Amino acid sequence: MDSPQENGPLPSTPRLDCARIAGSKQFKHLLAVKRMFIIPALSFFLLSFMSFVMLVGYVPKLASIRVIGTVNLAYLFALFQFVLGWMIAGLYLIASENFDRLTKGVLAQTDLAKIDAPRGAGE
Numbered sequence: 001m002d003s004p005q006e007n008g009p010l011p012s013t014p015r016l017d018c019a020r021i022a023g024s025k026q027f028k029h030l031l032a033v034k035r036m037f038i039i040p041a042l043s044f045f046l047l048s049f050m051s052f053v054m055l056v057g058y059v060p061k062l063a064s065i066r067v068i069g070t071v072n073l074a075y076l077f078a079l080f081q082f083v084l085g086w087m088i089a090g091l092y093l094i095a096s097e098n099f100d101r102l103t104k105g106v107l108a109q110t111d112l113a114k115i116d117a118p119r120g121a122g123e
Contacts, residue, residue, distance in 0.1 A: 021110050030102040037095050041088050048084055052077045
């Protein structure tokens with residue numbers, strides 16, 4: 001196989017100026033919007049999970065209270081963790097539409113949209 005030096009220079013590709021992108025107002029806004037979703041969602045999930053662990057570990061009599069038939073409070077709390085995880089994933093999916101729109105705005109501002117195009121498509 002030939003080396004790039006033997007075949008001539010490689011076609012020019014747009015250079016990423018990461019510092020310029022990271023310093024832009026649009027990028028900072030994108031990160032702030034993502035934080036407004038991620039931090040509360042993560043905090044709520046961790047608080048819920050740690051409450052479950054403490055309930056089972058420190059108050060086993062309360063956790064063993066039967067709610068429906070043989071299903072006790074600990075089982076319901078554990079199942080709630082799965083439901084909560086799927087709910088957060090669904091909410092993130094909805095919120096990601098806004099994140100994608102903001103990301104496209106950042107790419108358009110920095111003229112990086114052509115990076116997404118396959119090689120040879122714009123030539």
